[in-house]
Amino acid sequence: xxxxxxxxxxxxxxxxxxxxxxxxxxxxxxxxxxxxxxxxxxxxxxxxxxxxxxxxxxxxxxxxxxxxxxxxxxxxxxxxxxxxxxxxxxxxxxxxxxxxxxxxxxxxxxxxxxxxxxxxxxxxxxxxxxxxxxxxxxxxxxxxxxxxxxxxxxxxxxxxxxxxxxxxxxxxxxxxxxxxxxxxxxxxxxxxxxxxxxxxxxxxxxxxxxxxxxxxxxxxxxxxxxxxxxxxxxxxxxxxxxxxxxxxxxxxxxxxxxxxxxxxxxxxxxxxxxxxxxxxxxxxxxxxxxxxxxxxxxxxxxxxxxxxxxxxxxxxxxxxxxxxxxxxxxxxxxxxxxxxxxxxxxxxxxxxxxxxxxxxxxxxxxxxxxxxxxxxxxxxxxxxxxxxxxxx
Amino acid sequence: xxxxxxxxxxxxxxxxxxxxxxxxxxxxxxxxxxxxxxxxxxxxxxxxxxxxxxxxxxxxxxxxxxxxxxxxxxxxxxxxxxxxxxxxxxxxxxxxx
Numbered sequence: 164x165x166x167x168x169x170x171x172x173x174x175x176x177x178x179x180x181x182x183x184x185x186x187x188x189x190x191x192x193x194x195x196x197x198x199x200x201x202x203x204x205x206x207x208x209x210x211x212x213x214x215x216x217x218x219x220x221x222x223x224x225x226x227x228x229x230x231x232x233x234x235x236x237x238x239x240x241x242x243x244x245x246x247x248x249x250x251x252x253x254x255x256x257x258x259x260x261x262x263x264x265x266x267x268x269x270x271x272x273x274x275x276x277x278x279x280x281x282x283x284x285x286x287x288x289x290x291x292x293x294x295x296x297x298x299x300x301x302x303x304x305x306x307x308x309x310x311x312x313x314x315x316x317x318x319x320x321x322x323x324x325x326x327x328x329x330x331x332x333x334x335x336x337x338x339x340x341x342x343x344x345x346x347x348x349x350x351x352x353x354x355x356x357x358x359x360x361x362x363x364x365x366x367x368x369x370x371x372x373x374x375x376x377x378x379x380x381x382x383x384x385x386x387x388x389x390x391x392x393x394x395x396x397x398x399x400x401x402x403x404x405x406x407x408x409x410x411x412x413x414x415x416x417x418x419x420x421x422x423x424x425x426x427x428x429x430x431x432x433x434x435x436x437x438x439x440x441x442x443x444x445x446x447x448x449x450x451x452x453x454x455x456x457x458x459x460x461x462x463x464x465x466x467x468x469x470x471x472x473x474x475x476x477x478x479x480x481x482x483x484x485x486x487x488x489x490x491x492x493x494x495x496x497x498x499x500x501x502x503x504x505x506x507x508x509x510x511x512x513x514x515x516x517x518x519x520x521x522x523x524x525x526x527x528x529x530x531x532x533x534x535x536x537x538x539x540x541x542x543x544x545x546x547x548x549x550x551x552x553x554x555x
Numbered sequence: 556x557x558x559x560x561x562x563x564x565x566x567x568x569x570x571x572x573x574x575x576x577x578x579x580x581x582x583x584x585x586x587x588x589x590x591x592x593x594x595x596x597x598x599x600x601x602x603x604x605x606x607x608x609x610x611x612x613x614x615x616x617x618x619x620x621x622x623x624x625x626x627x628x629x630x631x632x633x634x635x636x637x638x639x640x641x642x643x644x645x646x647x648x649x650x651x652x
Contacts, residue, residue: 263571324570362573371574377583379561384572386565 166344166410173304174337176345177243177269178203180311182213183351186241187358188233190218190226194248195281196333197271201243223248227255227266234264234326235372237363239315242266245333246273246280249287253294259326260295261388262373265318265360266326268296269311272433272484273333274520282521283333285433285484288461289494295388297327297395298461300432304341306459307331309412312355313402319358320398325391330461332434334521346410354409396463416465417472421447422454428476428510429533430456432495435482435518442529453533458495466502473503479510480536482529482551484518492516492548511540517551528552585612589632591647597622599644606636606645 171179177200181189189208191201207213216233220226223244233240244252249270259266273287274280288298297317301307307329314327331337362370376384396416407413420440422428431439436457446453456472456479458465473479483493491497496514503509513536518524524532532551539549558567559582569575597620606623607615614629615636625636637645 261571262573362570362575369577371577372571374572374574374580376572377560380563380572383563383565383568387568387572390565 166346166350168342168344170340170342171304171345172199172338172340173307173331173343174199174271175203176304176308176341176343177311177331178207179345180308181241182207183346183348184239184241184312184315184355186213186215186315187238188216188218188230188240189242190220190229190233190240191242191244192220192223192226192248194223194245196273196283196337197243197245197248197269199337200269200271204241223251224255227252227259230266230268231255231259231262231264234259234266234360235262235364237358237360239319239358240264240266241268243269243271245271246275246287249291250275253291256291256294256296256326258373260392261384263324263391264326265315265324265358267311267314267318268326268328269307270328270330271333271337272330280520281333283335283484284519284521285330286486286519288328288330289485289487291328292462292494295325295392296462297323297325297392297399298330299327300330300459300461301336302434302436302457302459304336304339304343305412306414307336308343308345309406309410309414312351313406313414315358316355316406317395317399317402319356319360320402321359321361323391323395323398324360325395330433335434344410344412350409354406393463396460396465399460399463414459415468416458416460417468418457418459419472420455420457422456422472422476424452425454425476426452427478427480427533427537428454428456428473429529429536430458430473430479430481430495430499432458432461433484435484435524438524438526439482439529441526442533445526445530446533464498464502469499469502470506473510474508476510478513478537478540479503480513480515480533482518482524482532483514483516486516486519486550496548513539513544514548515551516548522552524552584628585631586628589627589630590650591632591634592627592650593625593630593632593634593636594646594648595622595624596644596646599642601642601644603641606640609635609639611635
């Protein structure tokens with residue numbers, strides 16, 4: 164039995180991934196550009212192709228709450244959302260992670276209102292940065308599919324037991340038809356063991372979940388959570404290694420494209436990194452020593468991998484698809500800048516914010532960003548960051 | 556629970572700080588929140604038990620003589636009993652006094 168490569172919309176491939184993972188409970192509310200994912204899952208359940216409970220709810224707040232209950236009894240649980248939907252879930256996201264409930268969620272990254280925008284950027288994700296979830300960014304359809312499968316294994320790993328978000332750019336990925344390798348069910352069964360939640364809700368063995376914590380214990384709870392999420396990286400690396408051994412596709416927290424010995428590096432997350440690769444090829448063709456860094460693992464933040472990846476560079480240009488208003492620019496740029504601050508030898512970090520609300524950036528655009536970044540590194544800039552492509 | 560909450564380190568916690576011992580909320584001294592204490596006057600008390608019915612903490616019970624008394628380990632000093640008592644047999648006094 165081998166994998167079949169088929170042309171399929173990425174959202175639909177995610178639905179197939181949940182079927183292959185044999186999810187027990189799906190609770191979701193449709194929202195663009197995520198709708199095709201849950202629509203397809205609903206169909207799989209209705210057709211009897213997937214033996215799962217599909218709970219339609221009246222809001223994303225309820226969707227995530229239903230997922231918590233399902234995960235708490237030890238069910239393999241999945242949901243998907245985007246943009247405003249992710250915001251409506253917000254308070255429940257913290258509860259999933261602090262209660263150590265291994266929910267898996269695909270997030271079709273979308274801009275936030277107002278003005279209303281259904282198109283893609285990372286504003287929704289960045290608002291959930293500190294919710295304590297593991298967060299993985301996919302760059303293409305195959306990565307999305309593979310990482311949904313990996314997400315179940317990571318979330319349910321006894322060392323981890325944390326919820327996982329798999330991020331895919333709204334429209335740029337959700338609505339793309341791509342050739343994707345779909346494995347056989349038996350291959351997935353071999354890779355993905357049964358969910359064995361260690362302390363499920365069980366009337367025969369009563370426990371209390373989500374009790375209140377007075378000041379003399381809350382700090383200890385948060386410390387445990389911090390240690391747990393940071394340590395999850397080991398399980399994530401092991402999962403990606405074993406996924407590669409099973410399916411031949413290996414993933415890492417940080418990936419370099421022609422980044423070795425590059426004096427100038429561009430760092431991008433999500434689907435834009437695929438386009439940026441073309442820009443790097445063009446610039447390399449012109450004899451420029453440029454490379455690309457793709458950041459795949461956003462939480463837990465891969466400090467060591469990032470430091471290693473940029474060590475030799477003189478200039479590091481970072482593109483954010485989200486804006487921290489009145490702050491230092493993009494969240495990714497400010498985190499990486501602070502991660503490098505205490506290094507003896509570090510590149511100059513130049514921040515750009517662009518690709519907001521579905522605005523595309525072409526290879527030519529990335530070329531411009533890189534050239535402008537090099538210019539700023541030499542001349543300096545009055546601003547903390549620049550917005551790319553904005554009409555002045 | 557072998558250790559009290561104030562003694563537990565972060566390493567002692569169950570996953571997701573799950574409480575595995577049912578009913579251990581009874582070990583929590585909610586009386587520590589109190590700023591006012593109810594004083595029951597047995598001369599006025601008619602043993603009707605209305606204070607015990609209204610007590611949101613459920614911590615008022617009759618003693619051997621049938622007079623109602625709060626358990627100060629749990630009593631938060633909310634004063635509802637004093638407000639509801641028909642005969643005004645309950646007075647709230649400052650804890651500092």
